[in-house]
Amino acid sequence: xxxxxxxxxxxxxRLFPDWWSFCVYATLIVIAVAxxxxxxxxxxxxxxxxLIWAIAGLGLMLLTxxxxxxxxxxAAFLALGCYSCIxxxxxxxxxxxxxxxxxxxTGVVGTIIAIPAIRLHGIYLAIATIALSILADDIIVLMExxxxxxxxxxxxxxxxxxxxxxxxxxxxxxYWLVLAVTILCTLAYRNLLRSPLGRAMAAVRDxxxxxxAMGVHIARTKAAAFGISCAITGLAGALMGFYAGAFNNExxxxxxxxxxxxxxxxxxxxxxxxAFFGAVVVAFxxxxxxxxxxxxxxxxxxxxxxxxxVFGMILILFxxxxxxxxxxxxxxxxxxxxxxxxxxxxxxxxQKSYLKTERLR
Amino acid sequence: xxxxxxxNNATLKxxxxxxxxxxxxxxxxxxxxxxxxxxxxxxxxxxxxxxRFYNPYAGSITFDGHxxxxxxxxxxxxxxxxxxxxxxxxxxxxxxxxxxxxxxxxHRKTNLVQEMLFTPKVRQEEKRHREAVEEVIDxxxxxxYRDKMIAGLPYGVRxxxxxxxxxxxxxxxxxxxxxxxxxxxxxxxxxxxxxxDIRKQMGITVLMVEHDMGLVSxxxxxxxxLADGAKLAEGTPQQVQSDPxxxxxxxxxxxx
Amino acid sequence: xxxxxxxxxxxxxxxxxxxxxxxxxxxxxATEQVNFAQGDFMMLxxxxxxxxxxxxxMGLPFWIxxxxxxxxxxxxxxxxxxxxxxxxxGQSQTAVVILTxxxxxxIRFVAGVIWSHEPQTLESPLAIGxxxxxxxxxxxxxxxxxxxxxxxxxxxxQFFQRTKxxxxxxxxxxxxxxxxxMGIPVKRVQGMIWGLSGAVAAVAGILFASKGAIxxxxxxLGIKAFAAAVIGGFGSLPGALMGGLIVGVIEPFASRYxxxxxxxxxxxxxxxxxxxxxxxxxxxxxxxKKV
Numbered sequence: 001x002x003x004x005x006x007x008x009x010x011x012x013x014r015l016f017p018d019w020w021s022f023c024v025y026a027t028l029i030v031i032a033v034a035x036x037x038x039x040x041x042x043x044x045x046x047x048x049x050x051l052i053w054a055i056a057g058l059g060l061m062l063l064t065x066x067x068x069x070x071x072x073x074x075a076a077f078l079a080l081g082c083y084s085c086i087x088x089x090x091x092x093x094x095x096x097x098x099x100x101x102x103x104x105x106t107g108v109v110g111t112i113i114a115i116p117a118i119r120l121h122g123i124y125l126a127i128a129t130i131a132l133s134i135l136a137d138d139i140i141v142l143m144e145x146x147x148x149x150x151x152x153x154x155x156x157x158x159x160x161x162x163x164x165x166x167x168x169x170x171x172x173x174x175y176w177l178v179l180a181v182t183i184l185c186t187l188a189y190r191n192l193l194r195s196p197l198g199r200a201m202a203a204v205r206d207x208x209x210x211x212x213a214m215g216v217h218i219a220r221t222k223a224a225a226f227g228i229s230c231a232i233t234g235l236a237g238a239l240m241g242f243y244a245g246a247f248n249n250e251x252x253x254x255x256x257x258x259x260x261x262x263x264x265x266x267x268x269x270x271x272x273x274x275a276f277f278g279a280v281v282v283a284f285x286x287x288x289x290x291x292x293x294x295x296x297x298x299x300x301x302x303x304x305x306x307x308x309x310v311f312g313m314i315l316i317l318f319x320x321x322x323x324x325x326x327x328x329x330x331x332x333x334x335x336x337x338x339x340x341x342x343x344x345x346x347x348x349x350x351q352k353s354y355l356k357t358e359r360l361r
Numbered sequence: 362x363x364x365x366x367x368x369n370n371a372t373l374k375x376x377x378x379x380x381x382x383x384x385x386x387x388x389x390x391x392x393x394x395x396x397x398x399x400x401x402x403x404x405x406x407x408x409x410x411x412x413r414f415y416n417p418y419a420g421s422i423t424f425d426g427h428x429x430x431x432x433x434x435x436x437x438x439x440x441x442x443x444x445x446x447x448x449x450x451x452x453x454x455x456x457x458x459x460x461x462x463x464x465x466x467x468h469r470k471t472n473l474v475q476e477m478l479f480t481p482k483v484r485q486e487e488k489r490h491r492e493a494v495e496e497v498i499d500x501x502x503x504x505x506y507r508d509k510m511i512a513g514l515p516y517g518v519r520x521x522x523x524x525x526x527x528x529x530x531x532x533x534x535x536x537x538x539x540x541x542x543x544x545x546x547x548x549x550x551x552x553x554x555x556x557x558d559i560r561k562q563m564g565i566t567v568l569m570v571e572h573d574m575g576l577v578s579x580x581x582x583x584x585x586x587l588a589d590g591a592k593l594a595e596g597t598p599q600q601v602q603s604d605p606x607x608x609x610x611x612x613x614x615x616x617x
Numbered sequence: 618x619x620x621x622x623x624x625x626x627x628x629x630x631x632x633x634x635x636x637x638x639x640x641x642x643x644x645x646x647a648t649e650q651v652n653f654a655q656g657d658f659m660m661l662x663x664x665x666x667x668x669x670x671x672x673x674x675m676g677l678p679f680w681i682x683x684x685x686x687x688x689x690x691x692x693x694x695x696x697x698x699x700x701x702x703x704x705x706x707g708q709s710q711t712a713v714v715i716l717t718x719x720x721x722x723x724i725r726f727v728a729g730v731i732w733s734h735e736p737q738t739l740e741s742p743l744a745i746g747x748x749x750x751x752x753x754x755x756x757x758x759x760x761x762x763x764x765x766x767x768x769x770x771x772x773x774x775q776f777f778q779r780t781k782x783x784x785x786x787x788x789x790x791x792x793x794x795x796x797x798x799m800g801i802p803v804k805r806v807q808g809m810i811w812g813l814s815g816a817v818a819a820v821a822g823i824l825f826a827s828k829g830a831i832x833x834x835x836x837x838l839g840i841k842a843f844a845a846a847v848i849g850g851f852g853s854l855p856g857a858l859m860g861g862l863i864v865g866v867i868e869p870f871a872s873r874y875x876x877x878x879x880x881x882x883x884x885x886x887x888x889x890x891x892x893x894x895x896x897x898x899x900x901x902x903x904x905x906k907k908v
Contacts, residue, residue, distance in 0.1 A: 124847065141878060142878050197469075197476050199466070202463075207452055212435050214466050215466050228473070303730070308726065311719070312721070316716055323712065
């Protein structure tokens with residue numbers, strides 16, 4: 001086990017606790033950057049998909065894992081980010097302006113929607129956001145003059161200073177673009193965690209009463225969390241649009257919202273790693289299932305609902321046996337090896353906590 | 362000495378029940394002021410009035426010349442009022458250090474964008490916050506628990522962490538809601554020394570609700586006895602303890 | 618005349634929503650858990666009855682199959698609580714929400730595998746056609762739905778007011794700890810609530826399947842019913858039923874009098890309005906948390 005001797009306050013603020021973890025993450029980034037030379041285009045596309053889902057997951061993680069507000073309507077913000085980015089570009093805006101603008105617009109709209117929503121707790125917030133997700137679908141259809149309704153839109157070519165980027169013709173460049181956005185979003189998330197706003201979010205999640213007594217403005221903090229979360233989700237939505245190439249009102253359905261929430265729960269609520277682990281599961285599950293089907297010699301006919309069914313089953317097992325998600329399991333394995341052979345079984349025993357009710361009726 | 366906190370004719374009703382009844386008292390700068398009384402006397406309710414969780418039905422509350430009733434619950438801390446809770450309200454899924462750092466929230470000077478970019482100013486501020494928090498950790502001997510999650514800590518330690526979080530905000534007035542409840546004899550003794558030091562070394566005024574009369578008479582300058590939301594007696598610990606009305610309220614009619 | 622027709626079909630739909638919403642509220646009141654799979658329970662109940670009744674499957678007489686289906690769903694509800702939800706004790710409400718949504722996915726998948734994704738109709742004696750009163754054409758099934766819902770609500774009300782078990786359930790819902798000390802087996806009572814709400818879902822499902830075709834995705838109706846429960850106020854049984862009726866009645870009128878495209882969004886728009894202006898539902902009072 002590594003022991004950190006802290007000699008200055010800088011130690012606690014640093015991005016990486018020690019040289020070892022700095023090296024690990026640096027290696028990871030080097031490998032990630034070099035990936036296009038190591039993989040064929042098909043797998044590169046899959047990895048790109050994982051990263052896009054991870055960005056969306058980071059967005060929702062900030063809201064659900066960090067601030068404790070479960071949203072079942074984030075597909076609406078994916079859609080808003082996607083549509084606004086593409087529409088801006090159709091107006092002739094360059095990608096480098098349209099893309100952040102889409103993120104900011106989504107964040108602003110998210111904050112405005114949050115203002116009534118933050119008064120809602122738990123299930124009420126869940127149902128409000130479900131309604132939002134369902135409404136988004138219909139609103140896209142109703143706004144046909146701008147959104148092209150059911151027939152949908154096609155993503156244009158991205159052009160950054162003359163470099164053309166497109167998902168199919170230049171998968172490597174598209175991958176690097178997504179990777180850059182992923183790293184930036186992760187950094188922003190990490191920075192929030194080590195500064196007052198991030199702590200205020202955790203405070204709101206764990207005890208609104210004492211957060212208030214410490215001078216944290218609950219509504220403002222939740223609205224900020226909503227805003228940042230929606231902005232990141234909007235960016236992911238725009239990238240999803242480019243990745244899919246074509247999209248319409250059904251691309252960002254309620255199922256996507258639910259999948260996103262399940263994804264971060266499977267990955268591990270409240271951790272950055274969790275968003276990435278969850279994204280891997282979501283992105284590779286369809287491939288995995290079709291491969292298994294081929295292996296057991298099943299027919300090639302698609303079974304409707306199989307993916308969501310299996311996904312649901314995985315989630316149920318996780319909530320029952322490993323509520324901390326993949327990240328929680330990973331941490332336990334790591335600690336077990338670090339302490340070897342001194343790890344005891346009861347070290348990870350969950351603290352029994354009794355129902356702390358917020359219900360008043 | 363000047364008056365720091367002043368409560369005048371405060372009344373609070375829940376439906377038909379009068380929780381606080383025409384209560385008037387004031388806390389002087391630099392003193393330790395204790396509120397005692399049987400269960401349901403309205404002691405915690407007084408705290409919740411000061412924290413602005415409840416709105417008084419009538420009366421006024423002023424702190425150092427500021428009308429508290431003009432403020433929302435989240436801006437009470439800005440004036441330098443910090444508090445603890447009867448049933449510990451910590452942030453369970455965060456470390457001790459992070460909990461104490463939330464106490465520094467009222468000193469936040471940076472905005473969202475700066476924090477996302479972690480500009481040099483944020484870094485500098487963070488260092489300042491951490492310096493302040495480390496002092497509190499030293500003062501309360503919390504070093505062994507610094508990076509531990511609250512959820513796994515024993516009750517006595519949590520109680521101290523909550524005190525630490527309130528101290529980290531650098532308050533002028535500290536509201537302690539039953540600081541010794543549930544603590545062992547040794548822990549209560551520690552708490553007593555800390556309250557003494559908080560007042561003497563840090564110059565912080567303390568207003569506390571407490572059942573443990575040993576602690577109350579040990580640290581407090583003045584005591585207020587409450588019953589049914591109204592003032593029963595006020596004075597030095599000895600005066601209040603020997604007041605017939607107080608004895609009657611505690612032991613029932615006819616005991617005095 | 619048209620108004621009456623719209624009203625009756627709206628009320629009949631509303632009754633189904635109301636019954637599903639009733640299931641939500643039963644569980645919420647007793648356990649503070651929210652069963653987002655209630656709509657899928659309804660679908661499953663309908664399919665179980667259909668599987669027992671239809672000649673293509675088992676071909677039992679409807680009047681034997683229907684009670685059997687209700688009993689099966691009640692047992693399923695109880696087992697679900699016993700094997701899954703009881704182990705979530707102490708975890709956050711969100712965990713339960715997500716878990717039950719996932720459960721809905723699983724139920725939909727299983728139903729699709731067993732009964733296929735083709736829409737099917739229940740060979741129900743309730744669906745014996747329409748009849749005509751003074752120019753108003755009413756579906757027999759619609760009338761049956763309304764009558765059954767009224768009866769069921771009445772019996773549930775009596776059950777909670779009069780029987781020992783009903784009172785125990787009420788007690789357990791108001792204060793688990795106190796109920797436990799008074800000798801009420803809280804866990805078993807909670808299991809029974811899950812069973813009861815499974816049975817109510819089955820009734821809703823049978824009624825729904827008598828009105829028209831059903832397929833595994835019918836469970837998504839649960840979202841609408843959930844909206845109904847929130848509109849009515851999550852804390853009250855009559856509120857849930859009223860919410861269901863409101864949503865049920867709004868739909869046909871919106872699709873008749875609003876331009877196309879606006880009719881689906883009407884219930885959700887109402888829901889958002891209610892959440893913004895009366896966050897705890899139209900029929901409930903609010904109190905504040907004590908520190």
